[in-house]
Amino acid sequence: MMINVSNLKKNFDQLTVLESINFSVTKGEVVCLIGPSGSGKTTLLRCLNLLEKPDDGTIQIHQDQLSFSGAPLKTKELIRLRKYTGMVFQGFHLFPHKTVMENIIEAPLIVKKYTKKRLVEQGAQLLKKVGMLDHKDKYPDSLSGGQQQRAAIARALMMEPEVMLFDEPTSALDPQLVREVLKVIESLAKEGQTMIIVTHEMNFARRIADKVLFMDEGFIIEEGSAEQVLDHPNEPRTQAFLQLLDDE
Amino acid sequence: MFDWFYQIQWEYLYNPELAWQSVPLLMEGLKVTMIIALFSMFFALVLGLLIGVARMSKFWLFKLPAKFYISFMRGTPLLVFIFILYYGLPVIGIQFNSPIVAGIVGISLNFAAYNAEVIRSAIMSVPRGQWEAAQSLQMNYPQLMRRIIIPQATRIALPPTFNIFMDIVKGTSLASVITVHELLYSARIVAGRTYESMTMYITAALIYWSVCVVIGFFQQYLERRYNRYLNKQ
Numbered sequence A: 001m002m003i004n005v006s007n008l009k010k011n012f013d014q015l016t017v018l019e020s021i022n023f024s025v026t027k028g029e030v031v032c033l034i035g036p037s038g039s040g041k042t043t044l045l046r047c048l049n050l051l052e053k054p055d056d057g058t059i060q061i062h063q064d065q066l067s068f069s070g071a072p073l074k075t076k077e078l079i080r081l082r083k084y085t086g087m088v089f090q091g092f093h094l095f096p097h098k099t100v101m102e103n104i105i106e107a108p109l110i111v112k113k114y115t116k117k118r119l120v121e122q123g124a125q126l127l128k129k130v131g132m133l134d135h136k137d138k139y140p141d142s143l144s145g146g147q148q149q150r151a152a153i154a155r156a157l158m159m160e161p162e163v164m165l166f167d168e169p170t171s172a173l174d175p176q177l178v179r180e181v182l183k184v185i186e187s188l189a190k191e192g193q194t195m196i197i198v199t200h201e202m203n204f205a206r207r208i209a210d211k212v213l214f215m216d217e218g219f220i221i222e223e224g225s226a227e228q229v230l231d232h233p234n235e236p237r238t239q240a241f242l243q244l245l246d247d248e
Numbered sequence B: 001m002f003d004w005f006y007q008i009q010w011e012y013l014y015n016p017e018l019a020w021q022s023v024p025l026l027m028e029g030l031k032v033t034m035i036i037a038l039f040s041m042f043f044a045l046v047l048g049l050l051i052g053v054a055r056m057s058k059f060w061l062f063k064l065p066a067k068f069y070i071s072f073m074r075g076t077p078l079l080v081f082i083f084i085l086y087y088g089l090p091v092i093g094i095q096f097n098s099p100i101v102a103g104i105v106g107i108s109l110n111f112a113a114y115n116a117e118v119i120r121s122a123i124m125s126v127p128r129g130q131w132e133a134a135q136s137l138q139m140n141y142p143q144l145m146r147r148i149i150i151p152q153a154t155r156i157a158l159p160p161t162f163n164i165f166m167d168i169v170k171g172t173s174l175a176s177v178i179t180v181h182e183l184l185y186s187a188r189i190v191a192g193r194t195y196e197s198m199t200m201y202i203t204a205a206l207i208y209w210s211v212c213v214v215i216g217f218f219q220q221y222l223e224r225r226y227n228r229y230l231n232k233q
Helices: A041-048 A075-084 A100-110 A116-129 A145-157 A175-190 A202-208 A226-231 A236-247 B003-007 B016-021 B023-056 B060-075 B078-092 B099-124 B128-136 B141-178 B183-194 B197-226
Strands: A003-012 A015-025 A030-034 A056-061 A064-067 A085-088 A163-167 A194-198 A211-216 A219-224
Touching (some): A015 A219, A030 A202, A041 A056, A041 A163, A075 A085, A075 B128, A085 A145, A085 B128, A100 A116, A100 A145, A100 B141, A116 A145, A145 A163, A145 A175, A175 A194, A202 A226, A211 A226, A211 A236, A219 A236, B023 B060, B023 B099, B023 B183, B060 B099, B078 B099, B078 B141, B128 B141, B141 B183, B141 B197, B183 B197
Parallel strands (some): A085 A163, A163 A194
Antiparallel strands (some): A003 A056, A211 A219
């Protein structure tokens, strides 16, 4: 099992965002996380990357496990799990003071202490894959949103994560730029990259997902193949949510 | 009604000859002014960085003293603080061996508080996404500070930091009241001897201004360097 989450809980002050989350992901699996806003999808993803600290439950990634039920964990333990995941944000968050190439080699250079020569070669290959090699010396501010997001995907991939986490990767993009980003994510799926994707793009989820999780009010309400969940949902809440999307 | 206007003695407005003759003396004073200003700015920056970081800490033992320090230094006039150092401390048996040192200590300690606030606000104005992106790439706190946050905060902090630097250059004139022979003190000596106060103080003002103009150019240069990654549209 690549990821196994059990009984995960998260509160913000009085507000319970994740009630009790249980799910697992196998190696190479592509999981799409859907649900209305405020349902806890993004928080769940951020918990997997420890950008949010869960209040209870366990997270196991790769062969490593953290339990949040006991005494508070030290920062060092918390961030141990980060090395298995790469995160792609809705707002890209490229480093504005660095060029595309500098952006993507920064972390492996500083954290893993790899040589620059090796990273620049590896980086060029990755940038070619996401169609950004021509822009490698540009600063993020001069790129379109779609280009920035593709660079951000390459940046996360440079750390060679076991699992890629995508937090609504196309929600901040102009409609005509969505496709170029989704195409990159689909090509990763074909290569067997394990991924969890929070998305509102239902057609994309249908094409790419091995498994779809529907979340609402801090619970995973329904889980199954894309066909099951998106086309033949059992739960009334899933049906209502999909109906709402169709109406738009 | 306009009598006062006709009583103005224009011939005393500015005496270029006297100004020219006193240039060597004023330059001696300017040298002292710049020594005080540069040392003060350096110490104020280093101290300000430490206090600013302490102010941002979640740990009360760092945070509260930093808050108190900033509050006191921003809330008291620099002149009063210099008096405390130079005239107050000797009363309890602590003496500076030179008024220049007292001036540097006073100005550094006072302006460190302003620098601390500038540094704190600049660091906090770097968007949260930058911190999170760096964290998600496994950078630890010192790494993400040094490589991601501080370079971006520096750009934001440049204009207010140069305001402080100019304030320090001008603030050195307060050291003249504790007998530091800096620019204003030198001008006052000549003014006292010749009664040409207008000429001498205008000359001093013009010299302060020139120094600040040069500093302003340096600021422009740095801003351009730090802004080069922004898309000019």
